Amino acid sequence: MAETFAPVQPDNRMAAMSIVAATCFIALSTLFAKMLTTDALGPALSPFQVSHGRFVFALLFFVVGVAVIRPRLTRPHWGLHLARTGCGWGGVTLMFAAVAFIPMADATALSFTSPVFTLIFAVVLLGETVGWVRWAAVAVALTGAAVLLRPTPESFQPAALLALGAAVAMGTENIWIKKLTRREGRLQILLVNNLVGVVIASAALLAVGWQSPTSAQWGALAGVGLSMATAQSFYINGMARADASFVAPFIYGTLVFAALYDAVIFGAVPDWVSWLGAAIIVAGALLLAWREGRKRPTRLHPVAGVVK
Template identity: 45%
Template structure:
């Protein structure tokens, strides 16, 4: 069915699914860090959470490679290492922020990463960002800033972890785009998660404490959900320019709000609803403008 759709629409659908799955990983990371799965209520260290994310994602992708036995091309080691270091750093910082600050605040700050990615796409990928894309990104960013609630509580120290994560993730988006045009998605996923597993394992050794069975289950769910999100993200990036698809990733906000409600009984207030509506307006503006330009 997907082959009948335009590349832009297919890219949007893949990114929407990736955003939904990424919102799920945020909830899982928060519950692991806050000790929801722990018998004594003590959460896992963020390095262990990152380890779970990479370890189980690597097991899933390694099993897939063993079954399919695809032919891999030459590895671009420096690009893969840079992407994996950015990915591990960004996700670890994001998990740290999720543990210590409210999920809507962390998500709002993290939505700054499309701005960083659009800026990086200009010199690195040579992409041209037209006025409609800037407008759509600007509208979405305005919604994220509303959700940030620029008050004293919003500027707690942990918020800087989310800000650093947004910048690093924006850079990683560009590296993924460069890799996706040169190598098959399965090779990108396998290499990234193999390197990430090594980095995460080394970091976790310094803080390791035996997880409870439920925590192992939570880490497994986190890793498997993340690998599915990565696959959808790469498929989206292969079908459109980075500056086009990154704005669609902002749809993870309403997904996260719904999951936050079901997991923590957190009810969004009017500011949250207004911010989410503005973000969705920006995404819809981009979608309809691109579809109209494609049809003319």
Template identity: 45%
Template sequence: MFMVGAGAFVAATSVVAKALSLEGGDAAGLSPFQISAGRFAFALVALVLVLKAFPNARPAFSGVHWNWHLFRSLSGWLGVTCMFAAVAHMPIAEATAISFLSPLVAMALAALLLGEAIGTRKMLAAGLAILGAMLILRPGTDAFQLAGLWALSAAMFMGIETIFIKKLSDAEPALRILVINNAIGAAIAIAAASFVWVWPSVLQWLLLMALGTIMVSGQALFIQSMKRGEASLVMPAFYTLLVFAAVYDFIFNQVIPVPAAIIGAALIVSGAMILAANHK
């Protein structure tokens, strides 16, 4: 249930990011870099307020694995920024489905860095997921979406981030992980956004605040889920994110997935679940 809740919150961030990227009234749409900066900065503000309200919950900072945190935060910022760029130009559910290729990245890294074997089952999972991505992107046709390349990039960086999240969740307290991640992420994101900064409207400021709060809530649920259960058990529940993304996209943007996208998403999720089952 923690992971299902994380899926609901993370899907909601894509809806908010899409709204921020669109022009409305006298306000221009914000850059993915600026949206990402708002996501990290206001998530950090939300955490600071929680720590002020509950001083006994303040984490200690001895024994911090700073190198893990740095790589996790950098890959997380890149993944989030690429995802926000993707949802700005394509249906949220389709971008979300492509981002589920991240387990393939983790599998490839495990093979390259840890010497894990890639057997028949993993090859089948990879084949299904890649076929699903091709159905969604439809390269070589008029339906090809260049924005899908941003979603593919997001999948790559999220796959890298997942490895560090698991390492950190096994070694450090959840609240400390959240505080350090969002502090480092905010520093990186704000520095990058300074080159494309435009002053947000009042509504955009409110949406940026909501984005940070929603994301940190999803992060907290995700980390709690990873701490309480094996990845092979809890990660399949995270794929409910795709259902939430499709529902939100229909409610807020009146987008109905085309049949090819539905089939492609099903293939990607099937491949990801085979990979998760392979680690039981």
């Protein structure tokens, strides 16, 4: 395999648009997962089986993509791939454990502190310079998430540490993703990640057992995988084009799209508190986009990959 790799051109505007698009499809995959783990389409499937379907169908999507596009591949950095996939799997597992002890809305609210950890780890592990605007944007978006999800006093108990652990794992995963985008092509990262994910998810599914899905559930499993594959494609593109600390506030767009899907599909019309929370989240992202848009963009040398 070829060993050369040319980083993509930095572009904060494209990065922000990519991350927002990713959150749209992440929320869509969650919608499919909600249908599968309830009796909406047949007997409820276990979360482990839904996770397995998500990785299998996403892997098929990227295998076809590699076969059609024939990208230039490099030697994978297996250590980073295992760290990234392990953090992603660990974050999901901790979330499953958290919701067994505290309300799901509370666990979700706590897990969405992950962009804060992404910002911190971007400074410590990536050496990124994070100015007051980026800190302020994350703080504003985090406030909006808290308003939107309405965490209760019951959230703050020992079991809440599980949800916070999930946030730390997911925040760390973003750092490994950023490191990978500096070394490998985006399609290769997605292919290897889902290959490793299939192995982990298959091992977990063997432990809990397989349940035969209905035809509608097979369609929803494909929907989870394909929507997540699309989300990953946008997400990797965004992470490759900007600092991890820059994209962090835009991750909260998942909450906005989730509320929108709830309203359109399930008729759960948002109240004024939901609208306020969504508006605060959007304001945080717009603050960052406006401030970063006024900076002089860096240019990447097309051959050597040197920032000028």
